[in-house]
Amino acid sequence: MTIAFNKRSTAEQVTEGVDLHGKVALVTGVNSGIGTETLRILALRGAHVIGTARTLEKARAGCSVAPDMTTPLACELTDLKSVRNCAEAVHQKFDRLDIIVANAGIMALPKLQQANGLEMQFATNHLGHFLLVAQLLGMLADDARVVMVSSEGHRSAPAGGIQFDNLSGEAGYSPLRAYGQSKLANILFAKALAKRVADGVAVSALHPGVIATNLGRHIPKWIALPLALVFFPMAKTVAQGAATSCLLATHPDYAGVKGSYFSDCKPASESAYAKDEELAERLWKVSEELCGTVVAI
């Protein structure tokens, strides 16, 4: 029976009765915000959770909310070697993976910053996760779930959706458009991945809601204060912000999802660019080239 959860549901509520004992999950960005709560809830329901963060120290701090149920690993998403090392460690320590929640992210860096010649939000939010998930695909259980934490901000992507001729950001940079592009890339990746994985593997993307976390740290105060006033009535707690991720990662009703987009614990409508299959395929190919990896599935 489908239970009607909503924007006020917490991660604990949407996973009530779910038994994850024997399952292995991986969550990125566990030292802060929604990632810490996602890790805590998956562990509370019995999963062993691999918690990643930029450094091992930060991953340990995130995992400290459930020390006996977690394995901390370093994964700096802008450093493809660090991503490969993390995936290698997962392969060495575990023989399968049931859940991946690609949660880590940065938003609206005020000035252009780059990693390996790529605009930093694209490099972090999209490319690092593309490579990490790609390296782990061979370990996915038959009924595994891959959950991409995107954002309603994907609607602020630039004209064309993904600026393939400006992935460096050097031909023009807007903090929110670059964030939008990277979050659009999360949804396009989910669509392209869903087409490639085995029948039983679920892939989804989601908007977690508006939650006061460290994500807003780069937004100047003069913008943040009026924004806070506008968004305050719809803001969620962190426990509510982790609900849609945890629902998609665990709930029996969402076992067969193939690339759909969710918000407030229910299906939602994504932008036209996010539905563009050609764009998704082009992004997949370009991402393979940028990582120097042809993804074998």
Ligand SMILES: NC(=O)c1ccc[n+]([C@@H]2O[C@H](COP(=O)([O-])OP(=O)(O)OC[C@H]3O[C@@H](n4cnc5c(N)ncnc54)[C@H](OP(=O)(O)O)[C@@H]3O)[C@@H](O)[C@H]2O)c1
């Ligand atoms: N909060 C919201 O209102 C909201 C709305 C829509 C979507 N989202 C999405 O929700 C996700 C979680 O965000 P949050 O609100 O929980 O923000 P947060 O508290 O800032 O957490 C983000 C996490 O990502 C990590 N991270 C950032 N850059 C990284 C990198 N290069 N390598 C590895 N880890 C990195 C951060 O590590 P450090 O602490 O070391 O930087 C942190 O652990 C993000 O994908 C975000 O886009 C959030």
